[in-house]
Amino acid sequence: MQDIKPRxxxxxxxxxxxxxxxxxxxxxxxxxxxxxxxxxxxxxxxxLGRAVGIxxxxxxxxxxxxxxxxxxxxxxxxxxxxxxxxxxxxxHINQTKVNDIETVQALLQELDGQPMELTVLREEQSQTMxxxxxxxxxxxxxxxxxxxxxxxxxxxxxxxxxxxxGLFGTLGHGIxxxxxxxxxxxxxxxITPASVASVxxxxxxxxxxxxxxxxxxxDLGTLFANTKQGVFGRLKDPAACSGTPVPVARPxxxxxxxxxxxxxxxxxxxxxxxxxxxxxxxxxxxxxxxxLRVTDPRLLDRTGGIVQGMSGSPILQDGKLVGAVTHxxxxxADRGYGILAQNMLxxxxxxxxx
Numbered sequence: 001m002q003d004i005k006p007r008x009x010x011x012x013x014x015x016x017x018x019x020x021x022x023x024x025x026x027x028x029x030x031x032x033x034x035x036x037x038x039x040x041x042x043x044x045x046x047x048l049g050r051a052v053g054i055x056x057x058x059x060x061x062x063x064x065x066x067x068x069x070x071x072x073x074x075x076x077x078x079x080x081x082x083x084x085x086x087x088x089x090x091x092h093i094n095q096t097k098v099n100d101i102e103t104v105q106a107l108l109q110e111l112d113g114q115p116m117e118l119t120v121l122r123e124e125q126s127q128t129m130x131x132x133x134x135x136x137x138x139x140x141x142x143x144x145x146x147x148x149x150x151x152x153x154x155x156x157x158x159x160x161x162x163x164x165x166g167l168f169g170t171l172g173h174g175i176x177x178x179x180x181x182x183x184x185x186x187x188x189x190x191i192t193p194a195s196v197a198s199v200x201x202x203x204x205x206x207x208x209x210x211x212x213x214x215x216x217x218x219d220l221g222t223l224f225a226n227t228k229q230g231v232f233g234r235l236k237d238p239a240a241c242s243g244t245p246v247p248v249a250r251p252x253x254x255x256x257x258x259x260x261x262x263x264x265x266x267x268x269x270x271x272x273x274x275x276x277x278x279x280x281x282x283x284x285x286x287x288x289x290x291x292l293r294v295t296d297p298r299l300l301d302r303t304g305g306i307v308q309g310m311s312g313s314p315i316l317q318d319g320k321l322v323g324a325v326t327h328x329x330x331x332x333a334d335r336g337y338g339i340l341a342q343n344m345l346x347x348x349x350x351x352x353x354x
Contacts, residue, residue: 047314049262053214077145082131092119157312166238172324189223202304202333210309225351305334
């Protein structure tokens with residue numbers, strides 16, 4: 001969790017904000033937002049606010065740290081010696097594609113300490129490195145000297161579904177690795193049913209959190225994109241998420257004033273809570289398109305305001321979906337930021353096109 005200064009005019013006390021993804025999904029999203037695409041006609045979606053489990057399996061394996069290996073010849077680190085860095089993504093060992101830790105481990109043992117070529121992505125640029133695994137004197141296994149991660153999971157909030165196609169959006173920001181802040185490259189993933197068991201109530205200076213559990217055996221839908229403006233996919237059965245479709249507001253239709261959010265802060269029940277949109281920003285360079293404040297006494301009593309796990313809660317105003325909650329101000333737990341719904345939808349369309 002990092003402290004970040006707010007926008008000018010938001011007040012000197014608003015010195016920090018955090019993304020609202022529970023557990024391993026915490027990450028910052030300080031990147032340009034997708035520009036809203038022009039729609040030939042008004043798009044309608046069903047706003048949801050339902051808590052879901054999110055499972056993401058990476059494309060390649062992410063290096064989250066480097067370590068030393070004790071061998072019979074002394075201490076060494078093949079990963080460090082060949083130039084591997086924290087945040088690198090290993091996509092191939094020799095000519096074999098790697099997407100999980102088990103494949104990496106098996107290949108290292110098969111190579112038996114012989115030279116190997118690593119194909120690595122670093123800041124979207126591909127490069128190759130040559131190294132050889134070292135044999136650990138403690139267990140006899142061949143190791144690279146790198147801590148790697150191939151998947152992430154946590155709880156977030158489903159923002160909307162397009163009833164005709166089953167297209168859904170969630171979070172309003174991307175899933176970044178908790179150790180490196182690198183946006184995880186999606187190989188595959190799914191959303192699953194989730195239930196909120198308890199709430200760690202937020203307070204000024206201490207963000208709260210939704211705590212719950214989700215099913216690992218039943219998938220509601222599959223993911224096709226993890227982007228800086230949200231995580232997107234398709235429901236297996238669009239009819240499983242019922243509700244009344246509403247128009248997606250154009251950016252110029254969103255204004256300061258009363259609004260509501262849909263959120264799931266207990267069990268599987270989604271409720272509507274009152275909020276106030278304090279400011280709408282023009283030409284933003286990240287996912288903080290608007291600032292909002294929770295005004296509903298029920299939500300303030302239950303959560304203290306906006307807490308981690310509420311990321312993706314849909315924001316409604318004038319009968320339209322205007323955005324999704326994405327951040328909480330650390331020093332003011334009742335306030336946070338949101339992304340415009342049109343920007344989420346535009347990014348989903350772009351990701352669909354590939």
